[in-house]
Amino acid sequence: MIAYIAHRLVQTIPIVLGVAVLVFVLFSAVGEDPVRLALGAHATPETIADLRNRWGLDDPLPLQFVKFLRQIATFDLGESYNTGEKLTTIFRRGAGVSLSLTVPPFLIGILINVSIALLVAYYRGSWFDHAATALFVGSMSISYLVYIIAFQYLFAFELDWFPISGYERGVASIPYLILPWIIIVVVSAGPDIRVLRTVFLEETRADYVRTALAKGASERVVLFRHVLRNALIPILTQWVTSVPFLILGAFLMERFFSIPGLGDILINAIHTGDRPILMSLTVLMAIGYSVFNLITDVLYAYADPRVKLS
Amino acid sequence: MRPVPTVGDPVARPGRIRGGRLFAALRLRKYVLVCVGVVVAYALVALAGYAGLLPDFQERVGASYEPPSWHLSRILGTDIFGRSVLYKVLVGTQTAMTIGFVVAAISIPIGVVLGAVAGYYGGKVDAAVVWVYSVITSIPSILLIIAIAHVLGKGIGSVCLALGVVGWVGLCRLVRGEVLKQKGREYVLAARLIGASDLRIIWRHILPNVLHLPIVTASLSILGAIKSEVILTFLGVGIENGESWGAMIQDATGELAQGIWWPLAGVTVAMFAIIYALNVSGDALRDALDPRLSD
Numbered sequence: 001m002i003a004y005i006a007h008r009l010v011q012t013i014p015i016v017l018g019v020a021v022l023v024f025v026l027f028s029a030v031g032e033d034p035v036r037l038a039l040g041a042h043a044t045p046e047t048i049a050d051l052r053n054r055w056g057l058d059d060p061l062p063l064q065f066v067k068f069l070r071q072i073a074t075f076d077l078g079e080s081y082n083t084g085e086k087l088t089t090i091f092r093r094g095a096g097v098s099l100s101l102t103v104p105p106f107l108i109g110i111l112i113n114v115s116i117a118l119l120v121a122y123y124r125g126s127w128f129d130h131a132a133t134a135l136f137v138g139s140m141s142i143s144y145l146v147y148i149i150a151f152q153y154l155f156a157f158e159l160d161w162f163p164i165s166g167y168e169r170g171v172a173s174i175p176y177l178i179l180p181w182i183i184i185v186v187v188s189a190g191p192d193i194r195v196l197r198t199v200f201l202e203e204t205r206a207d208y209v210r211t212a213l214a215k216g217a218s219e220r221v222v223l224f225r226h227v228l229r230n231a232l233i234p235i236l237t238q239w240v241t242s243v244p245f246l247i248l249g250a251f252l253m254e255r256f257f258s259i260p261g262l263g264d265i266l267i268n269a270i271h272t273g274d275r276p277i278l279m280s281l282t283v284l285m286a287i288g289y290s291v292f293n294l295i296t297d298v299l300y301a302y303a304d305p306r307v308k309l310s
Numbered sequence: 311m312r313p314v315p316t317v318g319d320p321v322a323r324p325g326r327i328r329g330g331r332l333f334a335a336l337r338l339r340k341y342v343l344v345c346v347g348v349v350v351a352y353a354l355v356a357l358a359g360y361a362g363l364l365p366d367f368q369e370r371v372g373a374s375y376e377p378p379s380w381h382l383s384r385i386l387g388t389d390i391f392g393r394s395v396l397y398k399v400l401v402g403t404q405t406a407m408t409i410g411f412v413v414a415a416i417s418i419p420i421g422v423v424l425g426a427v428a429g430y431y432g433g434k435v436d437a438a439v440v441w442v443y444s445v446i447t448s449i450p451s452i453l454l455i456i457a458i459a460h461v462l463g464k465g466i467g468s469v470c471l472a473l474g475v476v477g478w479v480g481l482c483r484l485v486r487g488e489v490l491k492q493k494g495r496e497y498v499l500a501a502r503l504i505g506a507s508d509l510r511i512i513w514r515h516i517l518p519n520v521l522h523l524p525i526v527t528a529s530l531s532i533l534g535a536i537k538s539e540v541i542l543t544f545l546g547v548g549i550e551n552g553e554s555w556g557a558m559i560q561d562a563t564g565e566l567a568q569g570i571w572w573p574l575a576g577v578t579v580a581m582f583a584i585i586y587a588l589n590v591s592g593d594a595l596r597d598a599l600d601p602r603l604s605d
Contacts, residue, residue, distance in 0.1 A: 018445035026457050137593075141585035143540050145559050146578050153566045245450060252541065267545060270456055278457070286448040 004309045005294065012290040019286040020072065023279045024065050034081055037273035055081065068279060077280045082272055087280055090265060095247050097167065098261030101177060101254065102246040105184035110239065113189055114228075117196030122223055124201060132193075139190040148256045151183050165258040180253045196235065203231045233303045237296045244288035342594040348587035349529075352407050359404030367397035367553075375570050387572035389561070395576045402555040403580060409470055409539050410532035416474025417531055418481060418524050425485025426520070430493060430512050439486070443479045451476050455538065459547040469548050473535050481527045488520040522599035529592035533585050540581070555581055 035051050036043075052058050056067065071077050077087035120132045156164040162179040203209070204227055212222045251263025258264075262281065269277035301307045358364055370392040371383040378387040386395035428439035446454065455472045462468030492498065493516070501515050536555075542548035543556025550557065555577045562574035 014441060015444045015448055018441060019449055022445060022449070023457070026461055137589045138582070138586060141582045141589060142578060143537060143555075143559065143581055145540060145544055145556075146574065146581075149559070149563055149566060149574065157567055251452075252544075255545075266453065270460055271546065282449055282453060282457075285450055285453070286445075289448040289450075 001298075001309065005298065008294050008297070012287070012294075015290060016072075016283065016287055020069060020279075020283050021065075023282045024068060027275050027278055028061060028064060034273040034275050038081060072280065072283050078276050080269075080277055081274045087276055090277070091262065091281065091284070094260065094262035094265045097259060098247055098250075098254070098263060100173060101180055101259055101261055102184065102250060104177075105181040105188070106239075106242075106246055108181070109185050109188050109192065112185065113192040113196060114235070116189070117193045117200060118223065118228065120193065120197050121200035121204075121227075122220070124197075136190040136193055139186070140194075144187060144252060147183055147187055148252060151179060151186075152256060155179055155182075165256065167257075167259045176257065176259070180250070180257050180259070183253065184250060195238075196231075199231050199234055200227055203227045206230070233300065236303065237300045240292055240296045240299060244285060244292050247285075247288065339594065342590060345587035345590040345594075348583055349591060352403055352584050352587075353411075355400060356404045356407035356411075359401065364400050364404065365394070365397050367393060367401045369393065369397075371397075375565075378572050386576040387570075389573055390565075395558075395573050398558060398573075399555075399576045399580045401553050402558060402577065403584075405466060405549060405554040406536045406539060406581075406584070409466065409473070410535045412470040413473040413477055413535035414528050414531045416470065417477035418528060420474075421478035421481030421527070422485055422517075422524050424478070425482040426489050426512050426517065428482070429486040429489030430508065430516065432490075436486075439482065443482055446476060446479050452538070452541070455542065456545065456547050459542055464547065464550055466549055469539055469542055470535075472542075473538055477531055477534065481524060481531075484523045484527070485520055488523060489516055492516045492519050522596075525599060526592060526596045529588045529595065533588040533592075536581070536585065 035048055035055070035057065039047060039051065056064065059067070075088070077091075079086055080090060083090075116132075120129055123129050152164065156162045156179060163176055166176050167173055168176065200223075204223070208226060208230075209222055212226050213219070217226075247262065251261075251267055253259065254261045254264035255267060265277060266281055268274070269281075297309065301309045355364070365383070371394045372388045372392050374388065374390050374392050376384055376388040376392070378385055383394040383396065386399065389395055389398065424439050424442075428436040454476050458472035458475060459468050462471060489512075498511060498515060501511050506515070539548055539554060540556035540559060543550075543554050544560050548554065548556050558573055558577045562570075562577070565571075566574060
């Protein structure tokens with residue numbers, strides 16, 4: 001097991017390196033000049049030269065890349081171009097905010113979606129199944145943006161049940177977050193339930209299902225006791241894989257509701273050309289993605305003894 | 311009570327030849343045919359746009375923010391400059407379908423070729439392809455697309471390129487896995503024994519057996535591209551000048567609070583129809599071509 005984990009961690013090194021190269025090339029070699037973006041069109045040559053020097057942009061590109069790699073390796077990420085604040089501080093603050101936005105609907109969504117998917121799988125082939133499928137495909141066919149705009153307009157502006165946008169630290173943030181939570185749950189229902197339904201139906205073809213039915217267990221018992229437990233293994237691993245994306249937050253949501261999470265920080269960085277934020281955040285996300293993929297595989301082997309790690 | 315391993319769908323009945331099953335699937339379900347018809351209609355609108363047959367959306371057809379009325383050009387109302395929302399939606403349809411098809415045309419060949427080559431040759435070639443797609447998948451796709459579109463500048467071309475360059479990864483992984491499986495089959499061995507070249511084995515023997523993957527992926531990749539364009543444009547890295555659904559939705563954000571709902575409603579309905587149709591067509595194709603996955 002430990003050898004496997006070590007092997008996998010070594011395997012992620014070339015991938016993270018690849019991400020670092022890609023991101024570095026995209027933003028340093030081809031992207032817009034951040035100094036011009038920061039100083040505007042009327043900057044004097046002296047201030048431009050001064051800023052370039054301060055940001056280390058006069059170094060040759062390979063040296064800049066090595067510096068960038070060292071920052072990633074030591075987790076000493078340097079400062080933002082715009083605010084001069086340390087990136088680690090910005091990211092820690094942003095990640096907390098993003099998690100408060102994404103974790104509650106993620107957990108609520110799991111509960112709701114599994115229940116509905118079981119129900120739909122139980123009544124498969126009936127009018128209820130067909131109606132539910134049509135409804136979920138329909139809900140997937142509306143742009144995410146339209147959900148946000150319509151819900152914000154209806155529930156915050158017209159009905160005035162929730163504040164339109166904003167954020168406060170700690171428990172005071174909850175009133176601001178309820179509407180975004182609802183939207184995330186609603187939007188994720190369609191795709192999640194369709195996948196879950198397929199997983200459940202796939203599982204009903206297993207031999208143990210036939211055995212359980214043959215010994216006289218009712219279809220309900222088979223579905224809720226046997227199938228649910230077995231299907232939870234692939235489902236669980238799927239959820240673990242999506243954890244790093246929770247940290248990044250729902251960036252569109254953060255933009256519409258003025259929630260200062262990582263997604264919002266990222267979009268702002270794109271518009272202002274804040275390279276340190278863009279590059280570090282992307283590489284950190286890639287590392288997180290690789291690590292959680294590894295966790296998924298280990299969990300899978302742990303939950304299902306038939307799976308051998310090699 | 312039904313027996314549990316249900317094959318409720320007549321489409322999924324095994325033992326018919328592949329092409330026959332596809333047509334049976336499309337004939338058996340009327341609503342699938344309607345959905346395919348919707349996709350064709352949208353494609354025709356796009357073609358009409360390129361032939362110069364769509365009315366000019368820049369032209370004023372009435373007062374500013376006129377609500378919908380029974381007149382063709384004002385059936386979806388007018389925008390702030392008195393332009394027809396219907397005409398804007400039609401031009402947006404042209405943009406959306408163009409992006410959808412161009413992205414599919416970029417990403418599907420890349421995915422099939424790289425997947426087939428990696429799966430067939432294995433070794434270093436495989437390691438290289440797997441490395442490339444691992445790098446791309448470990449960056450959140452929307453971030454990578456935004457970065458590429460940002461670097462390439464605004465406009466329909468860079469949106470297509472960004473979506474296409476990122477979009478081949480999923481298909482490549484599927485094709486690679488399937489080719490890996492097919493490579494060990496007897497028919498491949500037989501072809502090699504009679505002296506067929508690698509290229510011929512891949513092209514004539516293996517590829518027809520994995521062709522259902524790109525066909526099913528096509529409709530999903532078109533609808534993914536249409537949805538992504540809207541978000542990219544909204545974030546300011548997509549298309550400008552109100553020629554796309556994304557730009558219309560962006561305008562609608564402020565208009566809704568003034569009670570002007572018709573531009574948003576027009577775009578939403580237009581988008582809903584095509585994405586719903588592509589979803590249903592994709593599912594029907596998958597059920598027809600890959601009965602193992604149907605339920």
